[in-house]
Amino acid sequence: MPTLHFRGLDAGDRSVDAPLGETVYEVCLTHDIEMVAACGGFAACNTCRVRVVTGKLSEMEEEVEPPFLDRDDQRLGCQACIVGDATLLLDPGDV
Numbered sequence: 065m066p067t068l069h070f071r072g073l074d075a076g077d078r079s080v081d082a083p084l085g086e087t088v089y090e091v092c093l094t095h096d097i098e099m100v101a102a103c104g105g106f107a108a109c110n111t112c113r114v115r116v117v118t119g120k121l122s123e124m125e126e127e128v129e130p131p132f133l134d135r136d137d138q139r140l141g142c143q144a145c146i147v148g149d150a151t152l153l154l155d156p157g158d159v
């Protein structure tokens with residue numbers, strides 16, 4: 065099973081098991097990682113944003129995520145799915 069490494073959490077860095085195909089948001093819910101999801105995971109805000117430090121996530125749906133992103137290394141945690149090991153930094157937008 066892939067591993068997601070989270071950096072920059074209030075409680076310090078953390079590594080968790082991340083099943084293939086789950087979203088980053090689902091992994092955070094399972095492991096009580098403090099991701100804000102103001103719209104409930106419907107790609108209508110940017111509070112679940114992460115930066116991909118290493119590794120990769122699923123391919124982006126170009127018509128869904130870009131309006132909520134400011135940088136090339138950002139993804140929406142509620143849309144990006146696990147495809148392998150990755151290191152992420154929580155990078156919420158407007159909360």
Ligand code: FES
Pocket residue numbers: 100101102103104105106107108109110111112113140141142143
């Ligand atoms: S929770 Fe709102 S876009 Fe992901």
